[in-house]
Amino acid sequence: xxxxxxxxxxxxxxxxxxxxxxxxxxxxxxxxxxxxxxxxxxxxxxxxxxxxxxxxxxxxxxxxxxxxxxxxxxxxxxxxxxxxxxxxxxxxxxxxxxxxxxxxxxxxxxxxxxxxxxxxxxxxxxxxxxxxxxxxxxxxxxxxxxxxxxxxxxxxxxxxxxxxxxxxxxxxxxxxxxxxxxxxxxxxxxxxxxxxxxxxxxxxxxxxxxxxxxxxxxxxxxxxxxxxxxxxxxxxxxxxxxxx
Numbered sequence: 001x002x003x004x005x006x007x008x009x010x011x012x013x014x015x016x017x018x019x020x021x022x023x024x025x026x027x028x029x030x031x032x033x034x035x036x037x038x039x040x041x042x043x044x045x046x047x048x049x050x051x052x053x054x055x056x057x058x059x060x061x062x063x064x065x066x067x068x069x070x071x072x073x074x075x076x077x078x079x080x081x082x083x084x085x086x087x088x089x090x091x092x093x094x095x096x097x098x099x100x101x102x103x104x105x106x107x108x109x110x111x112x113x114x115x116x117x118x119x120x121x122x123x124x125x126x127x128x129x130x131x132x133x134x135x136x137x138x139x140x141x142x143x144x145x146x147x148x149x150x151x152x153x154x155x156x157x158x159x160x161x162x163x164x165x166x167x168x169x170x171x172x173x174x175x176x177x178x179x180x181x182x183x184x185x186x187x188x189x190x191x192x193x194x195x196x197x198x199x200x201x202x203x204x205x206x207x208x209x210x211x212x213x214x215x216x217x218x219x220x221x222x223x224x225x226x227x228x229x230x231x232x233x234x235x236x237x238x239x240x241x242x243x244x
Contacts, residue, residue: 018072018238020222025198029187032203033073033220035238036180037124044077044092044119044141045235046085053084055231057219068242074219075170075183076212077117078143079109080233088144089116090234100144102129108210111158114146115209117236123178126207143234149173149196149208159193166191170216172236173199173208183236185218
């Protein structure tokens, strides 16, 4: 069961703006779901009221259905440890459950600059981590991941156009006015450089964050995606009352 504070927000915001479609960038087919903070209830989930990690879209969906709440969209929402707990910053219902990690480190998460997907009551933002620590925005929900794909309109400086590292990848970009979050998953393996250009050149976004690769999943009934796969840590979702 979701905590009582969360339920208040859920019941107040039915899904009106959520859009999902299939598209293609160069030789890579991908799926995209876009949510509007003024119309959609965008949240990040990790544990139920028994402190058990959801771990899958299906478990989360069953929990929400028991409260007459519909899950309209979901995507894995940032990198996690073997116990499925977040690697970096994690905020839920305004409470910081794991602190920001700003140092460089191994793997994609530590390939600085990395960043934070922040949901406030009135905006959605992808923020580079050091900028986040300086501005300290009022995030109702937040998850940290890395690397950044696009920073201030520029590709991450370490991405190589001739890289051979290809994976199914997913990420999120936000519009400059902070009203839209665009969630993308590729249907074929892709290199970082091309994935970043998808957000910058195809979608026209100045800020985008890599969420993960290989384990990437999307739940999107609007385009008949079920989203089965490996166990997940944080899950980004869009929800509404079931009678909407």
